[in-house]
Amino acid sequence: MIKILALSGSTRSGSFNQRLLDIAVTGARHAGAEVTVIDLNDYPLPLYNQDLEYSEGMPEQAAVLKKLMLSHSGLLIASPEYNGFPTPLLKNTLDWLSRQQAEHEPPMMAFKGKVAAVMAASPGAGGGTRGLQVLRILLQNLGVMALPNQVTLGQAATAFREDGRLHNDELQRSALLLGEELVNLLEKQVTRFD
Ligand SMILES: Cc1cc2nc3c(=O)[nH]c(=O)nc-3n(C[C@H](O)[C@H](O)[C@H](O)COP(=O)(O)O)c2cc1C
Incomplete structure (x- = not known):
């Protein structure tokens, strides 16, 4: 079964x-994937510092998260933009996970060959689009292929219904479809390499 983090x-x-992500998660599950939704609050990490890494190694929570990442082939990521960039929380998490834990470990082991779908929401008009451009570069550098399609949600403060769906039916459908599209592509990959 396709596994998505x-x-x-x-x-x-x-x-x-998080709320926008939940919609894409529904789409991915509907398409038959097993989706693990994590909250980065559960993986508190220090700001990456090379001296700290050399003296103490990878923080335990980063190692746990890296192992979890390794056991999934797809990524669904929704991130706000902070001044046009993905959040420092997301960047810091990805930086820690990119680190080798053993001398002969292949570089970017946790990321190589994965496929991601990216989304953003913002109370402003832009919906976080600029941050996704940067996130795409970051993912590429890590060896992750990002789907060309993405979903951005502007005016997010008034966009959601009480049940979590979006008032805008077209956007709701796009978010669901993005999750489905990720699963469909991952399924093709599995078939090709089987
Ligand atoms: C440091 C900082 C910078 C921000 N920069 C932007 C920005 O460049 N564009 C934008 O649309 N919103 C920006 N925002 C507003 C965020 O989009 C807003 O806080 C949003 O609710 C964050 O997403 P969340 O609801 O998932 O936490 C910024 C917020 C902070 C705290």
Whole structure:
């Protein structure tokens, strides 16, 4: 079965990105994937510092998360943009996971060959689009292929219904479809390499 790890670049309670992510997660599950939704609050990590890494190694929570990442082939990521960039929380998490834990470990082991779908939400008009451009570069550098399609949600403060769906039916469908599309592509990959 296709396994997807879903995470938000915001740990804010009531995060719009977490709520948008949940819709794509529904789409991915509907398409038959097993989706693990994580909250980065459960993986508190120090700001990456090379001296700290050399003296103490990878923090335990980073090692746990890296192992989890290794056991999933797809990523669903929703992140706000902070001044046009993915959040420092997301960047810091990905930086820690990119580190080798053993001398002969292949570089970027946790990321290589994975496929991601990216999304963003913002109370502003832009919906976090600029942050996704940067996130795409970061993912590429890590060896992750990102789907060309993405979903951005502007005016997020008034976009959600009480049941979690979006008022805008077209956007709701796009978010569901993005999750489905990720699963469909991963399924083709599995077939090709089987
Ligand atoms: C440091 C900082 C910078 C921000 N920069 C942007 C920005 O560049 N564009 C934008 O649309 N919103 C920006 N925002 C507003 C966030 O989009 C808003 O806080 C949003 O609710 C965060 O997503 P969340 O609801 O998932 O936590 C910024 C917020 C902070 C704290």
